[in-house]
């Protein structure tokens with residue numbers, strides 16, 4: 001850690017904050033501070049430089065235009081990419097998975113360069129994937145099911161350096177088969193809901209990567225109940 | 237009225253009455269649906285010869301429509317769709333019920349506005365605000381802004397628009413005649429970047445401008461103050477509304493400005509809209525098991541933010557009711573855009589079909605709470621006295637119906 005507090009950068013919430021992405025940063029902050037590990041959220045707004053000193057970066061989802069602007073901004077201010085090269089933890093949600101890749105192609109067939117953080121490409125699918133998603137972990141990366149809500153048109157193909165986060169049971173994810181991507185300490189997913197409130201095991205995985213220690217158990221009854229309810233509603 | 241429309245309307249009214257009789261609903265839409273099937277031009281024909289005002293935006297449509305219809309009734313009979321049936325079939329139903337009313341004040345779903353404006357040739361179009369709402373159904377704010385921009389540019393009448401809302405300003409600016417209202421309300425989280433050129437927007441106090449193009453806050457014609465308005469002539473008029481909150485003051489000033497465009501003197505307009513105290517059950521207080529529960533409707537982050545400000549005026553316990561049906565939007569990620577942290581230290585119950593989603597949000601907001609899924613039982617579980625009940629769309633609708641019948 002680069003300072004006494006775990007710094008969680010909430011990256012461009014004013015552009016990429018469409019699906020309650022603030023929630024992911026709050027969950028990380030609270031799960032750290034409740035365990036006695038000082039943490040703070042550093043909000044990086046559109047038009048401001050992106051610091052390279054944070055421990056965790058949270059990048060959310062946004063509309064097409066916002067997404068293009070975000071890429072432009074993140075290329076002009078490459079603090080997050082610099083942090084990635086020294087092993088900082090990054091969570092990319094929805095648009096995140098698209099802009100982190102090599103390139104992404106929109107419904108208008110225009111291809112935009114991505115940030116090259118993960119080995120993937122994305123393109124617009126025929127239909128919009130909207131609804132509850134349930135997915136199973138791949139290679140025991142985390143415990144329990146991954147649950148969330150998706151709303152995206154993008155389809156993502158992973159290259160050999162990236163591996164999927166989970167296998168889809170209900171919903172679409174990257175391509176109807178697998179969901180998300182993991183490469184080094186970068187974790188991407190199409191799921192919001194947002195994803196970390198519903199999946200504390202993923203939040204704690206990111207915390208473990210950032211602090212180098214497995215965090216102490218933290219049981220929140222409402223979260224346990226919500227996970228059970230959403231799995232039941234999805235018929236799992 | 238042309239023969240075909242007349243027949244369509246008669247049939248429409250019949251099926252509307254039939255559906256009411258059979259208890260199929262309030263009959264707000266089914267009559268219009270039949271009439272539109274029989275005569276797709278029904279909306280255009282039913283508005284011909286009337287002076288029409290259309291009210292659209294994300295929040296406050298129902299309240300503003302009711303306020304404006306009250307104000308315009310100073311000029312003559314008004315056909316209006318208060319009750320929230322804000323799509324074309326609802327408009328046809330409302331218009332056919334009052335075929336001779338020379339005025340029509342219609343609440344319009346923002347997605348249907350272009351179609352309705354083309355058919356109805358409004359004398360006044362009111363654009364309140366634009367923010368995220370039901371992203372899985374309505375779509376993205378910027379798409380809505382663009383379609384409204386095109387539609388409003390084609391409106392020959394007066395456009396009354398909120399210049400404290402960037403999306404609204406962009407949507408209204410190309411119109412021939414715009415009356416700008418400074419409402420003091422706007423949701424800024426969807427407009428960090430300019431809807432026209434994408435560059436960042438900069439704020440300086442109440443003023444804002446784009447750093448990349450000439451989009452900027454226009455000089456307001458009407459100004460909303462705390463408890464008063466100022467007309468374009470500089471006259472200060474006391475509002476003294478019975479409805480609470482800053483956003484209802486904004487609704488009132490928008491309604492007064494729109495009424496003025498139709499020829500209602502401002503003092504008279506304000507006097508009439510001041511009397512509004514209950515809009516389709518909203519803000520109603522119900523008495524129940526020793527509780528006085530005030531029912532408040534909030535549908536999206538901007539609405540919840542405003543409502544949390546209203547309930548902050550007193551420290552009453554709060555019951556928060558969340559559903560996620562089609563009409564609410566099935567995606568509850570917006571709960572994380574609402575500053576529930578404001579409720580810290582207060583007695584709170586999470587309720588509704590999705591009470592658990594809310595409970596998780598409240599847990600991370602460090603707001604102590606319990607879960608009681610049935611909202612009426614949640615009210616009963618509170619200490620006797622005043623209780624604030626905030627519910628989203630279907631939760632509010634069901635609560636309203638149940639509390640009326642018990």
Ligand SMILES: [Zn+2]
Nearest residue numbers: 430433446449
């Ligand atoms: Zn601009």
